[in-house]
Amino acid sequence: MTTSETEPGTHPPRPAPLAGRRIRAAVIGTGAIARDSxxxxxxxxxxxxxxxxxxxxxxDAASVESFCAEGGVPHAYTDLDRMLREQRPDLVTICxxxxxxxxxxxxxxxxGAWVWCEKPPVPTLADFDxxxxxxxxxxxPYASIVFQHRFGSGTRHVRRLLAEEAMGRPLVAHCQTTWYRDxxxxxxxxxxxxxxxxxxxxMGHGIHQMDLLLDLLGPWSEVxxxxxxxxxxxxTEDVSTALVRFENGAMATVVNSVLSPDEVSRIRIDCARATVELTHLYGHRNADWRITPARDVPAEEAAAWQDFGTDVPSSHLEQLRELVASMRAGQRPRSSGADGRTSLELIAALYKSAFTDATVKAGEIGLGDPFYTAMHGEAPGWAPAQGVSA
Structure with a gap:
């Protein structure tokens, strides 16, 4: 595949303003995630x-032809550059x-197209930059990451409560992605x-819950x-654990596993006046959240915390809806730029800490650091030339 000879950060003009017309989208990759989500x-x-x-x-010509036939998509391509040149989409989703x-x-x-890219967005921080x-x-145009767990009524409600410190200051958190892969x-x-x-x-499984934890608690400081x-x-690893300190002082444990027959995704945050917990697997609704107030919280105040509003499940749809609104407003969407990078940086820091037996600070991994250009950081026993063959 070749790319156009355009200076970074400069883009050809769009065919017409986005206001008053449908956004023209193209799907890259026609596997299960594209078809199902x-x-x-x-x-x-x-x-x-x-x-x-x-x-x-x-x-795969057969795959894209069947995808287009089933989804009513008018144009099937096996060449990305040709599609971009001929169709000039406003938005490209990468699967x-x-x-x-x-x-x-x-x-x-x-x-000139905006991008919505499945996780992990790229393999390294160098690629992201x-x-x-x-x-x-x-x-x-901006490039955003598919972090659909951030979106929906439950996350929106809890994010507001935490931002306002309605339940008191966040103190202790747990972030768990314990799944099973044979x-x-x-x-x-x-x-x-x-x-x-x-x-x-x-990188491939726990990234969603870790991103949601960061979205709720804000920037992390060390791991x-x-x-x-x-x-x-x-x-790669098949299990990892981490201790994370946040800029607001909260401390969290993080567990990512593909060794756990009883699969669950869970976030728990203990604040000074209440515990908020989300338990689900691959997506959540209002009923998957639970808020337990401290014994001295007035009943009326605790009842207000339980009002999550109309149930809007976390989903690709909800994130896409917000992305489209950002496109029409010409504004950077959530889960892009620095906001999207923070989760990838935490994962790089987790690997660096695990493979070097050291505490890693936020902002530490940059040019010249081997973990900036490879998640394994060329660490003995983990880099491909020295690790276990797949």
């Missing part, structure tokens, strides 16, 4: 008059493996490898971690 979200917004999917791209994300995102941005350098200077899962050649998957459960290969014969 992205296309239905676009279909719903199409019903509302907001979007239309004008094209899809995949290197391909992580190693392709950087080049595809840059190509779309240089073509290279993508950010291609974004528009003032009003886009040997058949890792029999797929690209899984469990740094180059193709970008990392183990911290101390451990990682291991306890079951699977892979290059």
């Amino acid at each position: 992205h296309l239905p979200a676009f279909a719903r917004l199409a019903e509302e008059g907001e979007t239309e999917v004008v094209a899809a791209v995949d290197i 391909t493996p992580p190693t392709l994300h950087r080049d595809q995102t840059v190509a779309a941005l240089r073509a 290279a993508v950010e350098a291609e974004e528009g200077r003032e009003s886009g 040997t058949a899962y890792y029999a797929v050649p690209w899984r469990g490898r740094w180059q193709s998957e970008g990392g183990g459960p911290a 101390r971690a451990m990682a291991g290969r306890l079951v699977h014969d892979v290059e």
Whole structure:
């Protein structure tokens, strides 16, 4: 794939202003996540008059043809640059493996399209910064990450309570992504490898809950971690644990595992006046949140905390709806730029701490640090040349 010869941060003009017309979208990669999550979200917004999917791209001609036929998408491509040149979409959603994300995102941005990219957005912080350098200077286009757990009525309500310190100052938190993946899962050649998957459960599974924790509690300041290969014969870890301190003083434990038969995703935050807990697996509704007030909290105040409003589940749809609103306003969307980078930086710091047996501070990993350009940081026993073969 080639990219256009455009200076970073400068983009060709769009065909017409976004106001008063549907946003033209294209889907890159036509696998399960595109079919099951992205296309239905676009279909719903199409019903509302907001979007239309004008094209899809995949290197597998049969896959993209069937995707377009099933989804009513008019144009199927096997070449990304040709699609960008001929269709000139306003928005590109990227549903391909992580190693392709950087080049595809840059190509779309240089073509003037906004980008919505599945997690992990790119394999390294260096890649993320290279993508950010291609974004528009003032009003886009911008590249955002699919972090759908941030969106929905439950998260919105709890984020407001925490920001206002209605339940008191946040003190202690737990963030848990304990899932189960068997040997058949890792029999797929690209899984469990740094180059193709970008990392183990911290990068590919727990990133959603860690991002949600950061969205609720704000910036982190330092991390101390451990990682291991306890079951699977892979290059990456299959379990990690971390202690995280936040700028607001709160302290958290984080566990990411693919070794846990009783699967659960959980966040618990103990504040001075209440505990708020979210327990779910791959998505949440209002009923998945629980707020337990301290014994001395007045009943009327505690009852107000329980009012989550109309139930809006976390979903690709809710994030896409907000992204479209940001596009129309010419504003940077959430989960992009510095706001999106913080979760990737925490994961890089987790790996650095685990592989070097040291506490890692926020902002520490930059140019010249091996963990800036590779999540394994060339650490003995973890870098591909020295690690366990997948």
